Amino acid sequence: MAPRPKGGFTRRWRILLLIAVCAGLAFIRPALKGGPKVDETFSLKHGRDGFKVGGGKGKGQSSQITIKNDARVQWDETLEAQENAQGEGRSDLETGADGSGGGAETGEAAVTKTPPEGEAGGWDWETMPVPEDFHNPDTDLPTNPPEDLWDDPPDEGWRPCIKRPKNYPPATPLNETNGYIMVNLDGGLSQQMFEICDAVTLARIVNATLVVPKLEYDAFWKDASGFSEIFDLDFFRYRLRKEINIVRVDEMPKELQSEDMWHMGNRQYLGQPEDYYREELPALREHRVAWFRLGFYNPLAIYLPLQYEKLRCRAKYDALRFSERVVGFGQKLVEKMRGMGGGRFVGMHLRFEEDMLAHSSCDFGGGEAEAAYFAQMRTERKWPEADRTAEQLRKDGQCPSEPREVAKWLRGLGFGPDTPLYLASGKIYRAEYHMANFKAMFPQLQTKRSLLSPAELAELKGKSNFMAAVDLYVLTHADVAALTFHGQMRWQIAGERTWKGFKKTQMLPNWLMPCIEDKSWDEFQAEVRKWEMSGGPRNRSGEAYPVAIYGNPIPDCMCQKPGGPPLINAVKITEASGL
Incomplete structure (x- = not known):
């Protein structure tokens, strides 16, 4: 059996953790529902x-x-x-x-x-x-x-200008990237949309394949809507095909589809490209999958080099559109x-x-x-x-x-x-x-x-x-x-x-x-x-x-x-x- 990569969780421990969390919620939920009694x-x-x-x-x-x-x-x-x-x-x-x-x-x-x-x-x-x-x-x-x-x-003459230059390097072939990036989004929908676009940009920065991000599971509403229910996934993948590869989990190599094989990614808060080259790229190459599981808020700096700002815009304003429904x-x-x-x-x-x-x-x-x-x-x-x-x-x-x-x-x-x-x-x-x-x-x-x-x-x-x-x-x-x-x-x-x-x-x-x-x-x-x-x-x-x-x-x-x-x-x- 292959050794469990550093940062992963075994199924046994995940189940125990889930039981503990549920027990805690059962204990505090009555308090959360409480308020001043009025009549x-x-x-x-x-x-x-x-x-x-x-x-x-x-x-x-x-x-x-x-x-x-x-x-x-x-x-x-x-x-x-x-x-x-x-x-x-x-x-x-x-x-x-x-x-x-x-x-x-x-x-x-x-x-x-x-x-x-x-x-x-x-x-x-x-x-x-x-x-x-x-x-x-x-x-x-x-x-x-x-x-x-x-x-x-x-409009004072301002127009969108996000076309790729003629010498823009194409996306690396799928089998030649440094690995896969998996992101668990958090926050409300607006924040999740920003995080999706940052995930696209980060994948380009470290030359990785992006796994379709997981939307936040809303514990109150029990909303488990997937990416494709909110966004047009096919269009998203097509518009970004020249930037990065985007795959579903079931399209990953069989040996990498289990969460037990995923390395826990280390988000660099407001990070610059060099931060990820130094802190994340070596582990990505070693373990093949970097799973940003514990929040992905502001993984990249407010201001990045221009090529990455334009990529953020192509992801946000061109590729990420809502589903037909x-x-x-x-x-x-x-x-x-x-x-x-x-x-x-x-x-x-x-x-x-x-x-x-x-x-x-x-x-x-x-x-x-x-x-x-x-x-x-x-x-x-x-x-x-x-x-x-x-x-x-x-x-x-x-x-x-x-x-x-x-x-x-x-x-x-x-x-x-x-x-x-x-x-x-x-x-x-x-x-x-x-x-x-x-x-x-x-x-x-x-x-x-x-x-x-x-x-x-x-x-x-x-x-x-x-x-x-x-x-x-x-x-x-x-x-x-x-x-x-x-x-x-x-x-x-x-x-x-x-x-x-x-x-x-x-x-x-x-x-x-x-x-x-x-x-x-x-x-x-x-x-x-x-x-x-x-x-x-x-x-x-x-x-x-x-x-x-x-x-x-x-x-x-x-x-x-x-x-x-x-x-x-x-x-x-x-x-x-x-x-």
């Missing part, structure tokens, strides 16, 4: 100073929706919780702001407010209009749309949205789920019960506590923007109540409370659940990666994309819309919102329009923070026609980019 009636109330849950008398005009909740608040692992918990240093959670909701108004009785149980009160925000007796004062704010509200920004669902949703409002619609990504809110240490109007609930989540996930109070975090613009605030931002940009708006999100925290506010301002709000038939929804049940792919398709093809969170999905959408011709893409300036919420409406609109980011050409090397090629392909993979204007953030390109 009280909530009133959603609008006063002069904002949207409140309360009892007692508030100031100014008020209107109430009564929501009955007598169930435990359930833990929900959202579609992108893994993306943000496992990516960008295990916490890709950023924060924005909301000026109200920190407790009862002055003069009101203090009320303990805890998260209600979704649709327990009977109002289904996705499929039902806002109750007639509910009023959000912000609904009356004038729209004042600018003439270019729906216009794409000018994903495109079919996505196109159906796009057509339905276009049929609602003169052929145009806004696609919005909203991140307002329990995991990111708990991570922020901010206050979202739930009182002591909410604070205790989120503190428990931070403890369970070993997230650090904030070094400032919730009030100070909000004042500093470090709290996630609430749906009420997002709706006001969209109205400030000029979108009115007749705007069809497609929402992509996970399970929104206290949706009855927060989405009543949003939907009052944008009654044509739609989701997959409101647009698809019960039979179609049944096909998607439990398919988190598939649903994320459909959302990505819709947001990429929307007339305007409105993004509210600086996570992986934001970069995925922004990069694709830039590549497809600079489609208008707005990014919520959540750091700005606390500073302008008390300004007059004219001043508010002027401020949000001043800071809008409309998806025009920008130099990724000129930003104040690192931007991967997947979030902005300029200047490495897009070239400007002679005589075009300089980029608004033009700087000298770094030597690392190879330009």
Whole structure:
């Protein structure tokens, strides 16, 4: 019997490990499902100073929706919780702001407010209009749309330029490569797509054959969708045939198909080619298979030599496309949205789920019960506590923007109540409370659940990666994309819309919102329009923070026609980019 390669696991030990993990999950799952026990009636109330849950008398005009909740608040692992918990240093959670909701108004009785149980009160925000007796004062704010509200920004002569040069070395014959690279992807779908393209590039760097990557198995949704269910594998292999060889496990040599024969690869975080030449190539040649099993986040540097940046772009923007089934669902949703409002619609990504809110240490109007609930989540996930109070975090613009605030931002940009708006999100925290506010301002709000038939929804049940792919398709093809969170999905959408011709893409300036919420409406609109980011050409090397090629392909993979204007953030390109 051949000796087991270094770094491999025997089947016996894998089984024992699996048993131990399952036992641990069985022990902690009841705790994860727990939340503050509530049995009280909530009133959603609008006063002069904002949207409140309360009892007692508030100031100014008020209107109430009564929501009955007598169930435990359930833990929900959202579609992108893994993306943000496992990516960008295990916490890709950023924060924005909301000026109200920190407790009862002055003069009101203090009320303990805890998260209600979704649709327990009977109002289904996705499929039902806002109750007639509910009023959000912000609904009356004038729209004042600018003439270019729906216009794409000018492309300034920038076009894709990723063709291989004539002297580009072809892919090495299959039987002459240094071995095989196998990658287990992790995170949400956007992160997995970036990792797929990095895997292609790494295979080229070390002259290896790439085994079709394994998508993340979602432990909450039990989603075991394979590569071919989300992406067009045949097209992917064909478009990259001149770069690398790509095979399925069953196409590998028989003696290498067993996991017991695979060497554990050593990912070099933000590595350069020379790091892999030194640290991984010798073992690959010896063992023939390098299995990157324990995460593949950021295996390559943000800036690589130009030939590899262009390969990343060929993989991402040319070769990696969604499967026909994903495109079919996505196109159906796009057509339905276009049929609602003169052929145009806004696609919005909203991140307002329990995991990111708990991570922020901010206050979202739930009182002591909410604070205790989120503190428990931070403890369970070993997230650090904030070094400032919730009030100070909000004042500093470090709290996630609430749906009420997002709706006001969209109205400030000029979108009115007749705007069809497609929402992509996970399970929104206290949706009855927060989405009543949003939907009052944008009654044509739609989701997959409101647009698809019960039979179609049944096909998607439990398919988190598939649903994320459909959302990505819709947001990429929307007339305007409105993004509210600086996570992986934001970069995925922004990069694709830039590549497809600079489609208008707005990014919520959540750091700005606390500073302008008390300004007059004219001043508010002027401020949000001043800071809008409309998806025009920008130099990724000129930003104040690192931007991967997947979030902005300029200047490495897009070239400007002679005589075009300089980029608004033009700087000298770094030597690392190879330009």
